[in-house]
Amino acid sequence: MSKYVAKRILMSALTLFVIIFVLFVLIRIMPGNPFPVERMSAELILQKRAELGLDKPILIQFADYMSMLLQGSFGNGTSLYNGAPIKPIMFACLENSFKVGVLSILFGTTIGLGLGIVAALNRGKFLDGLCTVVSILGVCIPSYVFMIFLQYFFAYKIPFFPYFFDPSQFLFSSIMPSLSLSLFSISTVARFTRNEMIEVMNSDYVKLAEAKGLYGFELLRRHVLRNALIPIVTVIAPLVVDLVTGAMVIEKIYGINGAGSLMVNAIAGDGVDYNYVLALGIVFSALYIAVMLALDILYGIIDPRIRLATKEG
Amino acid sequence: MAKTYIPKADDFEFIGSRDLNVDLNFASQGYWKGVAVHFLRNRLAVTGVVIVGVIILFAIFAPILSSYGYQEIVSVNDTGKELVAKSLPPQIADGSAQNLFADKTFLFGTDDMGRDLWTRTWHGARISLIIAFVAIFIDMLIGTSYGLISGYFGGLVDNILQRFIEIAGSIPTLVIISILAIFMEKGIGLVISSLLLTEWIGMSKIARAECLKLKEREYVLASRTLGAGSFHIIFKQILPNTIGPIITQVMFSIPVAIFTEAFLSFVGVGIVLPQCSLGSLIEAGFGNITILPYQILPPITVLAFLMLGFNLIGDGFREALAPKLEDM
Numbered sequence: 330m331s332k333y334v335a336k337r338i339l340m341s342a343l344t345l346f347v348i349i350f351v352l353f354v355l356i357r358i359m360p361g362n363p364f365p366v367e368r369m370s371a372e373l374i375l376q377k378r379a380e381l382g383l384d385k386p387i388l389i390q391f392a393d394y395m396s397m398l399l400q401g402s403f404g405n406g407t408s409l410y411n412g413a414p415i416k417p418i419m420f421a422c423l424e425n426s427f428k429v430g431v432l433s434i435l436f437g438t439t440i441g442l443g444l445g446i447v448a449a450l451n452r453g454k455f456l457d458g459l460c461t462v463v464s465i466l467g468v469c470i471p472s473y474v475f476m477i478f479l480q481y482f483f484a485y486k487i488p489f490f491p492y493f494f495d496p497s498q499f500l501f502s503s504i505m506p507s508l509s510l511s512l513f514s515i516s517t518v519a520r521f522t523r524n525e526m527i528e529v530m531n532s533d534y535v536k537l538a539e540a541k542g543l544y545g546f547e548l549l550r551r552h553v554l555r556n557a558l559i560p561i562v563t564v565i566a567p568l569v570v571d572l573v574t575g576a577m578v579i580e581k582i583y584g585i586n587g588a589g590s591l592m593v594n595a596i597a598g599d600g601v602d603y604n605y606v607l608a609l610g611i612v613f614s615a616l617y618i619a620v621m622l623a624l625d626i627l628y629g630i631i632d633p634r635i636r637l638a639t640k641e642g
Numbered sequence: 643m644a645k646t647y648i649p650k651a652d653d654f655e656f657i658g659s660r661d662l663n664v665d666l667n668f669a670s671q672g673y674w675k676g677v678a679v680h681f682l683r684n685r686l687a688v689t690g691v692v693i694v695g696v697i698i699l700f701a702i703f704a705p706i707l708s709s710y711g712y713q714e715i716v717s718v719n720d721t722g723k724e725l726v727a728k729s730l731p732p733q734i735a736d737g738s739a740q741n742l743f744a745d746k747t748f749l750f751g752t753d754d755m756g757r758d759l760w761t762r763t764w765h766g767a768r769i770s771l772i773i774a775f776v777a778i779f780i781d782m783l784i785g786t787s788y789g790l791i792s793g794y795f796g797g798l799v800d801n802i803l804q805r806f807i808e809i810a811g812s813i814p815t816l817v818i819i820s821i822l823a824i825f826m827e828k829g830i831g832l833v834i835s836s837l838l839l840t841e842w843i844g845m846s847k848i849a850r851a852e853c854l855k856l857k858e859r860e861y862v863l864a865s866r867t868l869g870a871g872s873f874h875i876i877f878k879q880i881l882p883n884t885i886g887p888i889i890t891q892v893m894f895s896i897p898v899a900i901f902t903e904a905f906l907s908f909v910g911v912g913i914v915l916p917q918c919s920l921g922s923l924i925e926a927g928f929g930n931i932t933i934l935p936y937q938i939l940p941p942i943t944v945l946a947f948l949m950l951g952f953n954l955i956g957d958g959f960r961e962a963l964a965p966k967l968e969d970m
Contacts, residue, residue: 344812351813355821469949471901473908474942477928485932577816578908582928592816593909596823606824610817617814 341622348614356603426587430572433507437514445522467516473578476509493584506579514568521564525557680962687958693951704764763940769919774899777837785845790876793853811843823911833903833912848891852884886963893956897949920945
């Protein structure tokens, strides 16, 4: 197991390094100029470039950037436009996004699993139908459309929830965004759980376990869920990652000061703030890779066959 | 020196086909015929085809047949509702037809500039569909070739190509879009490029898996024994047998593409005015949702039905290609 984990960690670190390199080079070779050329003399531009280290060869710039990154700062660490330091702003935004994201993963997995299990146990009855309807809705309604509806009906028509995100009552005001973010996960997880459960419950070993006298929750826990969970983990992995993209729009709609809206501001405004794009790009990729890594390891824990396969191979 | 043998007409002889026993009770059925029968028997899949078909028809014909253009600003005169001014800049238009609720003249009402929402919705659906089809078609070409080549050659080639995919797949979509937004101008090109860079990976994984299965088959061996080149085998012999799973993947990718477009336009890096797409219409409607909630309904409904339709078709294809015993 530890060999498997070590190999995966090494591979992830290497991937992250390559991604940072590609991002860095792409942003450096980009056409255009970070300075307002018409208002600066040629000498001043040269001086500024030297100050920021832009006159050095690109590989040396990259080495400088990496060493700064490893010490915990993002390059020279300021926004190109207002000179404000990136790090505190970015981490404040990341914190908001992270909380909403975690909440929606919780919603997605618990409601999805619950709905799927209940549907599988009541196959063909009302709850099964409800599960089908929810999974169809989740697939064909984008999360932000659902968010718009929730906001219109439950914050505007019936002013129960705050109309915009309110950091002072964090949990209460994150219910709507997390719920709409998790709509797609709920539907996918529910449908998958239901189908897997039904397949496992019809298998020979579950029949044997029943014949031995196991029943009810104990049977579910020891035989059905453990085997049904394996494929479900693979479905959850990409969903967790998709949250970041979905969160971007939800944050815009609900006025959450999050990392997604920070990225949108950095790219959709009049000018592009390269430092922000680079810093956020690195953070997003690192998070993505970390999540993938964690899920891979989790997968190995749930299914011993994977560990064995890599040990032999 | 050996002479090249020139085949003659009587080298091979046909056996009298009349004497052959043809099993009529269990007549063999062509692969695609079987798939079509299964697909058409699936009521949900047929519903999906109808939904998508109707929307495509409307997207093609509704803007053509409409009396207003998608970017024309309409004014209303005293005698009734008719088009007075065409394509006026907003500051000149008198605003008499702004924010009208749906009626016989304007089936979906008008927007805050005085443009006909019926025309704009279907024009937007058209743009969204074109983006999705173009992007996914190119993705299919790239992804399939990449996957087939990677799977067929195996070894070092496969290793390199797969490591590349692993890295490319680890870059979050959001980051790819941001980088593109720096290099490119906002608009259709940006949306299509970001779809090109993200969607081909899934396609290539499926093509590779299929290729790994197929390349061990006897017919490939036979072809190779007869002296066929690698690329002939890949594209003439293996490719036709991978089409089923690839089409299924395409059907699931199209709604993703439509969704991505809608999301990019909503955020503000997609379609730019006066052009419109479903995403930009939803964005415009969202701006007025508390006062004029009817403006957001048409694009959202069309979007939801498109996603539903394509997903149903995709499910239908998947079941028709690999029918389970219980469905037969």
